[in-house]
Amino acid sequence: MEKRWKIKEKGESETIKRLASELNIEDELANLLVQRGVNTFDEARAFFRPELTQLHDPFLLNDMDKAIERILRAKKNNEKILVFGDYDVDGTTAVALVFTFLQSQGFEYLDFYIPDRYIEGYGVSKKGIDFAGDNDFKLVIALDCGIKEVEKIAYAKTLGIDFIVCDHHRPGDHLPDAIAVLDPKRTDSTYPYNELSGCGLGFKLVQAYAQYNNIPFEMLQSYLDLVVVSIASDIVPITGENRILAYFGLKLINQSPRPGFETILRYSNINRHAVEDQDMGEGIFNRELTISDLVFLIGPRINAAGRIESGRNSVNLLISPDIEQAMVFAQQINEFNTTRRDLDASITQQALDMIGKDIAMSNAKATVVFNPEWHKGVIGIVASRLTETYYRPTIVLTLSNGLLTGSARSIKDFDIYDAIDACSDLLEHFGGHKYAAGLSLKPENFEKFKARFEQRAADTLEDYMLIPEVEIDMEIDLNKINFKFLRILKQFAPFGPGNMAPVFLTQGVLDAGHARIVGKNHIKLSVYQPDVRCNPFPAIAFQLGEHFSTIEKNIPMDICYHIEENEWNGTKSIQLNLKDLKPRQDAIQVD
Numbered sequence: 001m002e003k004r005w006k007i008k009e010k011g012e013s014e015t016i017k018r019l020a021s022e023l024n025i026e027d028e029l030a031n032l033l034v035q036r037g038v039n040t041f042d043e044a045r046a047f048f049r050p051e052l053t054q055l056h057d058p059f060l061l062n063d064m065d066k067a068i069e070r071i072l073r074a075k076k077n078n079e080k081i082l083v084f085g086d087y088d089v090d091g092t093t094a095v096a097l098v099f100t101f102l103q104s105q106g107f108e109y110l111d112f113y114i115p116d117r118y119i120e121g122y123g124v125s126k127k128g129i130d131f132a133g134d135n136d137f138k139l140v141i142a143l144d145c146g147i148k149e150v151e152k153i154a155y156a157k158t159l160g161i162d163f164i165v166c167d168h169h170r171p172g173d174h175l176p177d178a179i180a181v182l183d184p185k186r187t188d189s190t191y192p193y194n195e196l197s198g199c200g201l202g203f204k205l206v207q208a209y210a211q212y213n214n215i216p217f218e219m220l221q222s223y224l225d226l227v228v229v230s231i232a233s234d235i236v237p238i239t240g241e242n243r244i245l246a247y248f249g250l251k252l253i254n255q256s257p258r259p260g261f262e263t264i265l266r267y268s269n270i271n272r273h274a275v276e277d278q279d280m281g282e283g284i285f286n287r288e289l290t291i292s293d294l295v296f297l298i299g300p301r302i303n304a305a306g307r308i309e310s311g312r313n314s315v316n317l318l319i320s321p322d323i324e325q326a327m328v329f330a331q332q333i334n335e336f337n338t339t340r341r342d343l344d345a346s347i348t349q350q351a352l353d354m355i356g357k358d359i360a361m362s363n364a365k366a367t368v369v370f371n372p373e374w375h376k377g378v379i380g381i382v383a384s385r386l387t388e389t390y391y392r393p394t395i396v397l398t399l400s401n402g403l404l405t406g407s408a409r410s411i412k413d414f415d416i417y418d419a420i421d422a423c424s425d426l427l428e429h430f431g432g433h434k435y436a437a438g439l440s441l442k443p444e445n446f447e448k449f450k451a452r453f454e455q456r457a458a459d460t461l462e463d464y465m466l467i468p469e470v471e472i473d474m475e476i477d478l479n480k481i482n483f484k485f486l487r488i489l490k491q492f493a494p495f496g497p498g499n500m501a502p503v504f505l506t507q508g509v510l511d512a513g514h515a516r517i518v519g520k521n522h523i524k525l526s527v528y529q530p531d532v533r534c535n536p537f538p539a540i541a542f543q544l545g546e547h548f549s550t551i552e553k554n555i556p557m558d559i560c561y562h563i564e565e566n567e568w569n570g571t572k573s574i575q576l577n578l579k580d581l582k583p584r585q586d587a588i589q590v591d
Contacts, residue, residue: 144198
């Protein structure tokens with residue numbers, strides 16, 4: 001697929017020079033810092049060396065004092081508390097965190113509830129509220145959901161059930177009538193950071209409880225592995241407070257993961273032993289897990305339980321006290337993940353065939369597909385696959401409980417939440433954020449919704465926006481790259497939205513003559529700059545096999561890439577991971 005390249009604006013020169021001098025680093029690395037809003041020595045120290053003391057006071061969240069007062073009253077009166085969360089990674093990690101923390105604090109009358117994706121759908125459900133009422137729960141703590149459930153929480157109140165809502169999604173026009181509504185995206189929010197994950201908000205709740213009751217903060221650090229998995233899987237920005245939580249959560253999951261994560265890693269074949277990579281034909285060795293590993297190895301397996309059977313299995317895995325118990329749930333979840341992959345592949349192919357046979361759909365600036373037989377548990381994944389293939393806003397719908405239920409995924413320049421909101425009069429329910437959302441509607445409204453949504457995309461998106469963008473941090477020559485450069489670059493991690501792994505551009509490179517196709521569609525090569533004194537660098541170009549003829553013909557090319565450390569047989573080397581390459585004559589397209 002063609003990509004457009006956009007080079008970021010360089011930081012202010014004097015700031016770069018000063019920061020480079022103060023930190024004793026290359027100007028190029030100082031520029032990366034300035035591009036990320038780091039302009040002073042103190043800001044750089046906070047960026048490179050996050051501290052948990054930098055976390056915000058949880059009582060800055062609106063209603064936090066009310067939430068803690070209500071939880072303490074429940075404990076004093078021996079009231080039953082139900083910890084309620086969504087069935088995805090963010091929801092199940094949040095439930096595991098709050099549930100185990102309250103258990104550790106002597107709450108005896110406690111249970112958790114994960115709604116059934118197929119019967120109840122996303123978020124707070126009437127069935128869940130009725131379960132609470134029938135079982136005499138007086139307090140429900142809703143995690144990663146509830147912010148738009150005005151009517152359902154009002155219904156709970158008629159049953160004598162109080163709610164504490166901990167949600168990070170955008171509110172509707174009115175907040176629910178709960179005891180406390182903890183959401184940094186409230187329009188009246190007093191909290192200094194609004195990008196927490198749902199599990200991150202659960203952590204702020206237990207942080208506030210600990211702070212109020214003089215419990216040492218060190219007692220909370222064992223929960224940070226749950227928080228970082230939620231941050232990674234829910235694709236929230238790794239900036240500000242999230243960066244601090246992710247930094248320490250990654251340390252924990254690498255050094256001492258809870259049994260649930262340890263068993264998942266055993267099934268993923270990455271963390272403890274060298275294994276055979278069937279696609280690449282080479283070994284993957286024990287190394288530190290990154291945010292990307294959490295996204296692709298841990299997240300899908302936790303999600304698989306809710307997609308195929310019940311998210312309750314994921315919570316049981318995450319709260320397992322030992323490896324033996326965790327292995328029982330991990331094996332089951334791994335089987336769910338295998339089923340999920342099969343369904344994903346089958347439905348994605350059906351959707352691609354549907355689009356390919358419809359000229360109007362193929363040429364539209366948005367994709368809306370529907371099949372009543374598609375498995376509800378994987379339509380979000382399918383939406384992501386279609387977005388990757390066609391690079392346009394995508395909604396995938398199936399039939400569930402008499403309604404069309406769907407998942408939406410977007411592209412860089414299109415706010416899919418706002419686009420769906422513009423169609424809200426045709427919907428029964430919707431929620432989400434700029435790049436991902438969920439929705440449901442009556443079957444009779446499908447054609448109207450499809451037409452209006454596609455028109456919104458047509459009116460908003462210009463043709464160039466439908467070409468995937470590679471954002472390049474800066475141009476460098478290959479002789480700038482060495483182990484000292486890489487060592488400092490690695491300290492920019494954890495990488496993710498808001499702090500992506502830097503992408504570099506180098507012009508006019510050639511292959512040293514050893515390029516070859518490996519795996520399904522990858523290229524292994526060795527690149528050098530003819531006019532720059534520097535040894536060639538080994539490089540890998542995943543899914544870029546269509547460019548092999550350019551390399552083979554020895555045509556000068558421009559490359560954009562990540563700089564990575566590769567280890568093989570105990571020897572470390574620097575490798576370039578190519579994101580794209582273009583023949584020299586048409587490579588640079590700066591917006």
